[in-house]
Amino acid sequence: MKKPLVGALFAVLLLGAGIAPATAATSHGAAPAARTAVKAEKAVRAKAVNFAGTVALSNCSGSVVRTPSSQPGDPALVLSNGHCLETGFPAPGAVVFNRSSSRSFTLLNASGSGVGTVRASKIAYGTMTDTDISVYQLTSTYAQIESRYGIKALELSTTHPVAGTAITVASGYWKRLYSCNVDGFVYRLKEGNWTWKDSVRYTSACQTIGGTSGSPVIDNATGKVVAVNNTGNEDGQRCTDNNPCEVDANGQVTVRQGINYAQETYGIAACIGTGNVFDLNRAGCALPKP
Structure with a gap:
């Protein structure tokens, strides 16, 4: 787990350069006379993810x-x-x-x-x-x-997240935003004594740290919560505390050091x-x- 205060002093050093800025997904190449329907869709979907809520x-x-x-x-x-x-x-x-x-x-x-x-x-x-x-x-x-x-x-959100979706992990504890994509899903994610089903795996850009536990994972396009941030493999160890491993349906174990994960929330x-x-x-x- 991204334990709340474990490594917090180290995290402060990491954050010494300042809080990462909020960014919004934007569309490029739209014609000057873009169709009204397209403009309306962009108005609904192009919302910057921030800390509100x-x-x-x-x-x-x-x-x-x-x-x-x-x-x-x-x-x-x-x-x-x-x-x-x-x-x-x-x-x-x-x-x-x-x-x-x-x-x-x-x-x-x-x-x-x-x-x-x-x-x-x-x-x-x-x-x-x-x-x-x-x-x-x-x-x-x-x-x-x-x-x-x-x-x-x-x-x-009440629907299963989709691989490739642009997401933001919004940490209220650190007041920091992490932007990346849904890389895929893990059949079983095992960490110490705990096992989680159908977990979200981030692409490597989301380098979440201790204190980000519980952050909402927000779909950039819809603004809805699709998961809750919870853990990452810190040291490359296999299935230990702070070092979750991926287990597929055949029992094959994969360790991805430096990769972080979340738990889906569509079923809540x-x-x-x-x-x-x-x-x-x-x-x-x-x-x-x-």
């Missing part, structure tokens, strides 16, 4: 998220990693469900400045089995957060019902149960 935890990164069916009056949700939980790493097979929490999060605006603090009422869901996610329910609604801070939640929305309440028995919900 991301949060800084005490030890990790995260984001305020919503499902397509979430309502303004629903209690807002914060997405991060299971290994970022204040209760410690969940054991293999363990699920944290509806556990009281008063954890606080610093909410960031587009430029990465903290605009206020939001607070959890509970850990709605958390696990490191099959995936590595935590979802906190807040004491504030989406409408209250938008009214008070002018910040809208990031929407969770299927487990959330009316009022943003987790219901693990909903049709289509495949998250591990307690």
Whole structure:
């Protein structure tokens, strides 16, 4: 895992040159008399990814998220990693469900400045089995957060990410953006005692570090969250802590030193019902149960 504070001093040295600038994907070569439909599509799709809606935890990164069916009056949700939980790493097979929490999060605006603090009422869901996610329910609604801070939640995509997609990993902890592409998907990603299914592998440009755990992975074209950043192979070791290995369907193991990974999030929305309440028995919900 991209452990929250392990190597943090080293990371500070790495960041001494400053925060990486936000960049937007742009289209080139459009004719002066481009069709209206094309212009309209660009207006919708060419959105710069920034820090708005991301949060800084005490030890990790995260984001305020919503499902397509979430309502303004629903209690807002914060997405991060299971290994970022204040209760410690969940054991293999363990699920944290509806556990009281008063954890606080610093909410960031587009430029990465903290605009206020939001607070959890509970850990709605958390696990490191099959995936590595935590979802906190807040004491504030989406409408209250938008009214008070002018910040809208990031929407969770409900479709599987696609190889080659341009993405941005937005770290609220470091206030840093990492831009790369989805390189592919890993049948099983094994790290120490934990195994994750169908993980996202980044291209080498996303050199995420400790503290970026829990960062939303945002599709540059749609602005939606497609995954949550969680780990990378630091030392070239095989399947050890901080050195995940890839295992294919035939059991073949591959080690990719310096390559980083995320966990898909498209399946989360299927487990959330009316009022943003987790219901693990909903049709289509495949998250591990307690």
